[in-house]
Amino acid sequence: MIVLQQKDLTQILALIVPYQKILVVGCNGCATVCLAGGANETSLLAGTLRIAAIEQGRSLEVTDHTVLRQCEPEFLIDLVVKVGQAEAILALGCGAGIQTMAESWPNKHFLPAVDTMFIGSPMQTEGWQETCSACGNCTLDQTFAICVETRCAKGLRNGPCGGARDGMCEANPQIECVWLQVYAKARSMGQLDKLRRIIPIKDWSDSRHGGPRRLLREEKEIAESPE
Amino acid sequence: MSSQMQNRSGILFYSNEGKPGENSGFWDVMGAAECEFTVHPAVLVIGGGEAAAVAAKNLIRQQPVVLVNNGNVPDVPEAISYANYKVTAVNGQAGRFTVSLQGPVHRLTVYVGGIVVALETGKAVDPALGLPQNPWISGLFQVNNLSDQTWRGRSVAILLGRESSSFKNTIRALELALELREKHEAEVEIFFQHMQAAAPDFEYLHQCCRRAGVKFHRYIDEVKVHVNVLGVNIQITDPLLPEQDAYKLLADFLLAGEIDVPLPETSELNLMLKTCIGSNGFFKSEKLPWPSTVSNRIGIHFVGDCHDHQVDLQTEVMVVAAQLAHYADGSVLLPQLQAVVDPEKCALCLTCFRICRHKAVVIDTFSQSVQVDPLACWACGKCVAECPAQALDLPLFSRQHLAGQLQHPGRLVVYACANSAYLAAEEAGLTQEKYKNSLSILQVPCAGRIDYQYIIRALQCGASGVLILSCPEGKCQSGDGNLRAAARLQRMRHIMSAMNMDAKRLQSATVTANSVPRLLNVISRMLATLEPTGKEGERE
Numbered sequence: 001m002i003v004l005q006q007k008d009l010t011q012i013l014a015l016i017v018p019y020q021k022i023l024v025v026g027c028n029g030c031a032t033v034c035l036a037g038g039a040n041e042t043s044l045l046a047g048t049l050r051i052a053a054i055e056q057g058r059s060l061e062v063t064d065h066t067v068l069r070q071c072e073p074e075f076l077i078d079l080v081v082k083v084g085q086a087e088a089i090l091a092l093g094c095g096a097g098i099q100t101m102a103e104s105w106p107n108k109h110f111l112p113a114v115d116t117m118f119i120g121s122p123m124q125t126e127g128w129q130e131t132c133s134a135c136g137n138c139t140l141d142q143t144f145a146i147c148v149e150t151r152c153a154k155g156l157r158n159g160p161c162g163g164a165r166d167g168m169c170e171a172n173p174q175i176e177c178v179w180l181q182v183y184a185k186a187r188s189m190g191q192l193d194k195l196r197r198i199i200p201i202k203d204w205s206d207s208r209h210g211g212p213r214r215l216l217r218e219e220k221e222i223a224e225s226p227e
Numbered sequence: 228m229s230s231q232m233q234n235r236s237g238i239l240f241y242s243n244e245g246k247p248g249e250n251s252g253f254w255d256v257m258g259a260a261e262c263e264f265t266v267h268p269a270v271l272v273i274g275g276g277e278a279a280a281v282a283a284k285n286l287i288r289q290q291p292v293v294l295v296n297n298g299n300v301p302d303v304p305e306a307i308s309y310a311n312y313k314v315t316a317v318n319g320q321a322g323r324f325t326v327s328l329q330g331p332v333h334r335l336t337v338y339v340g341g342i343v344v345a346l347e348t349g350k351a352v353d354p355a356l357g358l359p360q361n362p363w364i365s366g367l368f369q370v371n372n373l374s375d376q377t378w379r380g381r382s383v384a385i386l387l388g389r390e391s392s393s394f395k396n397t398i399r400a401l402e403l404a405l406e407l408r409e410k411h412e413a414e415v416e417i418f419f420q421h422m423q424a425a426a427p428d429f430e431y432l433h434q435c436c437r438r439a440g441v442k443f444h445r446y447i448d449e450v451k452v453h454v455n456v457l458g459v460n461i462q463i464t465d466p467l468l469p470e471q472d473a474y475k476l477l478a479d480f481l482l483a484g485e486i487d488v489p490l491p492e493t494s495e496l497n498l499m500l501k502t503c504i505g506s507n508g509f510f511k512s513e514k515l516p517w518p519s520t521v522s523n524r525i526g527i528h529f530v531g532d533c534h535d536h537q538v539d540l541q542t543e544v545m546v547v548a549a550q551l552a553h554y555a556d557g558s559v560l561l562p563q564l565q566a567v568v569d570p571e572k573c574a575l576c577l578t579c580f581r582i583c584r585h586k587a588v589v590i591d592t593f594s595q596s597v598q599v600d601p602l603a604c605w606a607c608g609k610c611v612a613e614c615p616a617q618a619l620d621l622p623l624f625s626r627q628h629l630a631g632q633l634q635h636p637g638r639l640v641v642y643a644c645a646n647s648a649y650l651a652a653e654e655a656g657l658t659q660e661k662y663k664n665s666l667s668i669l670q671v672p673c674a675g676r677i678d679y680q681y682i683i684r685a686l687q688c689g690a691s692g693v694l695i696l697s698c699p700e701g702k703c704q705s706g707d708g709n710l711r712a713a714a715r716l717q718r719m720r721h722i723m724s725a726m727n728m729d730a731k732r733l734q735s736a737t738v739t740a741n742s743v744p745r746l747l748n749v750i751s752r753m754l755a756t757l758e759p760t761g762k763e764g765e766r767e
Contacts, residue, residue, distance in 0.1 A: 009725040028616055033576035038615030040678065047683035052726045054687075066616075 001121065002094045003128045004036040004114040012045070013052060015111045016090065020059055022049065023086035024113070025079065025101065026066035027093035034128060037092030037114050039066040045092065045113060070097025076104050083108060129175075136206030136213065142199050144185045149202070151178035157199050260563050260622075264602055266322030267340040268557045272306075273314060273496070274345035275299050278531025278540055282345050285544045290555035293337050295328060297492060309335075313492075317342070317499045320587065320603035321526025322554055340554030341526045343547055344496065344510060346533040348487040353391035358483055361454045366485040367399045378411040384461050384478035386450060387419040391484025397422045401432045403482065408439045416442040416476060418450060418463055444474060452481065487532055500527055501586045510534035513704055520547050523584050523706075525603050526554075563622050565604035566611055570596040572618035579610035579619060584706035607705035608676030612715070624676055629669075633688045637667040639754055640685040641694045643738075644674045646704055648696030650740040655747055665754065674698070675708025682719050682733060692757045694750065695735040702739075709737065731756055 016022055024046045031037030046064035053060035065082055068075045070093035079101075083089060088109040091098040094116040102110040118130035133150045140147060149155050153171035160179030163170035169177050186192050206213070269291040272283045280301035283292045292306040300308045309328060312335075316327040322340045352358060352366045367385070385400045400417055407413040422433075437443070446463035453460050459481040465474050489508040497504045502522045503511040512534045513521045519536045520528045520543050528550065530543045537543065553559050565587075566579075573596055580588045580597055587603035588610065599610070599619070611619045620626070633640070643649035649670045652658055658668050667690070671677055674697030685693045695716055697709035713735050720730040736749045 009722050013726070028572070028574050032574040032615045035576070035578070035615045038574065038576075039572065039617040040615045043617070044679040044683065047680065047687065048722055048726070051683060051686050051728075055726055055728055 001033055001119065001128075002030040002096075003034045003117045003120040003130075004031050004092075004094055005117050006036050006041065006045075006092070006114050007112070009048065012090065012111075012113050013049075015113075016049070016060075016088065019088040019109070021061045021085060021087045022063075022090055023079075023082050023088075024049070024062060024064040024090045025070065025092065026064070027070040027091075027097050028066055029069040029071070029093075029097075031070075031093050031097070031114065032066075042066050042092055045090070070094075071100045073100060073104055076101060135202075135204065137203055139199075139202060143182050144189070144191075144194075146178060146182050146185065148178055148182065151175075157202060261560055262563055262601070264322060264559045264561060266554045266557060266559050266602070267324070267338045268555050269293055269337070269339045270341045270343060270551055270554070271295060271324070271326055271337060271339040272343045272345055274347060274531070274533070275301065275310075276345070276347035276531065277301075278345035278347070278533070278544075279343075281540055282343050282530050282544050282547065285548050286343070286551065289548060289552050290340075293339060314496060314499060317501075320589070320600040321524065322559060322602040324526065341528065341551040342500065343551070344500070344522075344527070344529050344533055345531045346490055346493060346496070348509075348532040349490055350485045351488045352483045353388040353486050355390055356386060356388045356450065356452070356483055358386075358452055358481070359454055361459070363454065363459050363479065364452075364481045364483060367396060367403065367482050368485050370403065370482060378407055378413050378480075380412055380414075381479040382414040382458070382477070383407055383416075383480045383482065384459065384476055385415065385417045385482045386452070386461070387417070387422070387484040388450075389420050390486050392419055392421055392423060393484075393486075394423045396484040398429060398432070400482075400484070401429070401436055404441045405432065405436050405439055408436070408441050415440075416444060416478070418444045418446055418461065420446060489533065493533065500524070502527060505535050507535065512536050514702070520550070524586050525605065526551075559602065561601060563601070564606040565601045566599045566606065566608065566619050566621050568597055568599055569618045569620070570594070572616045573597060574616045574618070576615060578613050578615060582613055582706075583610055605705060607673035607708055608671070609673060609705050609708050609711065612676050612678035613711070621672065621676065624672060626680060629681060629684060632669055633667075633684050633690075635663075636685055636688050636690040637663055638665045638690065639667070639692045639694060639750070639757060640690040641666060641668045641696060641750065642671050642674070642677050642681060643668055643696045644698055644709070645670050645672050647698045647702075647740045648738040648746060651738055651743050651746045652696075655743045657746075657750070666750070673703065673705045673708040674712035675703070675705055677712045677715065679715060679719065682716070686732070692732045692734070692753060694753050695733075696738045696746070696749070697735065699737040699739060 024042050026037050026039055026042030028038060042064045046062045049060060049062045063082055065079060067078060070091065083105050088111055089101065090111050090113045091101060092113050098110050098112055119132040119134060120128040120130045123129050130150055132147055135149060148157060148159060152159060153169050154161055156179065160177055164177035164180055167176055167180055169175050183195065186195050270286050271293045272279050273295050275296035275298050279294065279296065280303060283294050283301065283303040283306050286292045287303060287305050294300045294303060294306050294308040295312050295314060296310060297313050298311065300310045309330060312328040312330040314326060315329045318325045324339050324342055326337050326339060328335050328337065350366060350368050358364050385404060387396055387400060404415045404417055408415050444463060445466060447466050448464065451462040457477055459478045461476045461478060461481065463474050464470060468474065493508065493510065494504060497510065502524060505511040510522065510529045510533050512519045512529050513523065514536055520530055522529060528547045530547055531540060575595065575597065580590060585603060585605045587600050589598050589600055591598050606621060608621045608624055611621050643652050652668045657666060674695060677695055682693050695712050697712050700709060703709045716733055716735045720733050723730045723733065734753055738746045738749065
């Protein structure tokens with residue numbers, strides 16, 4: 001899941017200064033699941049902006065709407081009327097969602113109200129942690145299904161580095177040393193010998209070095225191609 | 228005409244349709260539509276002791292009873308008994324539990340409406356006394372055979388600690404002492420911190436002991452016990468003697484007070500039942516409603532020694548029987564107060580599933596959605612407030628309902644938990660019409676229902692301040708509804724500070740149902756901060 005974090009309210013208030021008619025758009029996908037941009041947060045933000053406008057004595061028209069997924073143009077049809085009436089759209093979706101919407105309405109201002117943080121999974125306590133960096137070449141099989149590139153502060157492919165203290169990372173004492181976790185898992189599965197061999201260098205050519213990646217599925221076109 | 232209804236704790240109450248205000252403290256359920264549910268009439272009683280026997284004998288009068296225990300089961304005619312059967316899985320919700328049992332040979336499944344946990348407890352020598360393991364030292368209840376010649380003329384010490392000077396231990400100690408003294412002419416000395424024998428018969432027993440020559444010693448802090456070849460040495464500091472003159476005794480036997488310990492299967496059963504266990508290892512029942520046999524889940528009850536907050540067995544069993552009686556007909560008529568999921572909006576984030584203390588949220592993997600079981604839901608509304616997709620709603624506390632209530636709010640909008648603060652506010656008379664310009668007291672099923680919309684709406688509709696009154700920490704029936712409300716209020720205060728608004732306009736306080744003075748104090752102080760010149764005279 002893509003994990004988002006709402007921007008500070010002062011930042012959002014600064015973003016909307018030039019506009020009088022604002023549409024706040026939430027997303028019922030990842031943004032909802034990570035509690036940053038669902039219907040609840042959308043109506044909270046809209047309500048907050050309305051109160052802020054009353055307090056500041058300025059005229060501000062705020063409407064809000066939550067779509068099923070911002071990143072699919074088909075789900076944006078509900079927004080047509082509301083976007084037409086708004087001067088700017090404050091979007092509570094990931095970067096992909098906001099860009100998809102912006103492409104649908106090229107003449108409108110789209111403002112991000114959330115920061116897209118990472119691809120992650122829920123932790124035991126309330127919160128999420130980054131578990132995948134979308135490198136394009138998954139080698140989880142070599143490290144007992146724990147992504148060391150993402151979760152090791154040094155990105156070590158062969159670890160541990162030896163700097164861990166009490167199981168915590170020396171670069172960031174707030175996070176556990178992921179290589180110790182790999183070791184513990186290997187040990188509990190009785191496969192410590194798997195860690196003896198050197199894991200070869202990874203092919204990073206699939207990652208983000210040649211600009212944005214595209215995925216073309218020749219055998220299965222996702223939509224009917226225009227004639 | 229009266230209709231039968233069930234409140235959140237499972238107790239039946241009756242309300243007259245002509246007088247909607249009669250059930251003050253409970254919500255006005257008259258507006259809610261009713262729905263009938265089919266349930267299993269039988270009740271499963273787990274346990275083999277006295278508690279299970281009493282529970283089964285009482286329940287069998289109204290509905291079928293299935294008795295299950297890991298060992299022997301009490302003999303209750305007409306009840307279906309499974310001795311030496313173990314509970315291996317509990318699925319389903321109130322009214323519709325499916326319980327798997329594993330016997331010595333067979334495996335079987337029973338379908339029951341309610342579950343009564345009536346496990347016995349084990350006994351262990353009070354660990355606070357710090358006694359060594361020794362054949363000369365044993366627990367009060369481990370001594371069975373008093374006719375043995377070993378006791379004759381011996382010196383016996385009986386030691387009761389702080390925890391182990393309970394009623395049962397004291398009586399046992401006095402009875403044993405009297406018998407040892409009179410029949411076996413043993414020298415008996417009782418060491419205690421305080422004794423509980425506050426009843427005429429027991430006082431008589433105490434006097435008999437004294438007359439027979441049993442010696443009583445009260446000690447203050449600790450007792451030193453060590454064992455050597457001669458016997459058990461006991462040393463105490465007597466409160467009446469100077470400190471250096473510690474009292475010493477060399478006894479042949481030491482009988483120590485015992486405390487109840489939970490049976491080993493308690494924790495296993497707790498995991499299957501999805502109930503709570505306290506720090507002492509016993510089942511944790513809800514303190515309210517008193518007398519408490521209610522677990523965090525509707526349909527699961529505790530009786531006897533296996534849970535905390537216990538009262539006497541007969542009362543507990545009567546309460547349980549009253550609460551389970553509505554399953555006896557095989558169908559239950561419920562007003563629709565419970566949370567409802569809108570599957571179209573649900574994003575399956577599982578927030579509700581994770582936070583529901585009453586385990587009423589079910590993941591339906593077949594339809595790929597979550598559902599709230601209407602029979603298991605306490606209708607606290609915690610999930611409604613937390614749902615990021617606003618896919619949940621409480622019929623009587625919906626967003627439209629709130630908008631209606633807030634059409635003409637007073638200067639201060641008070642959201643009061645129906646379990647505590649609203650009762651106090653009603654008692655104080657603050658809900659009366661005459662205060663409506665300064666105060667709007669709105670009832671919420673639990674402070675956990677108060678989401679951001681409640682706060683924002685109130686401010687938007689012109690209230691100068693919002694006050695959230697919840698139960699004290701650790702006393703919320705829904706676990707952490709009060710804490711969640713406080714956390715949301717804190718976030719709203721940050722937001723208001725960012726907007727250069729006075730964050731003091733939002734405040735929260737904890738109030739219990741009987742603390743009317745505190746409630747008045749909190750509200751008058753809040754009103755004073757809202758408008759320093761204040762119209763204090765409006766309230767008494």
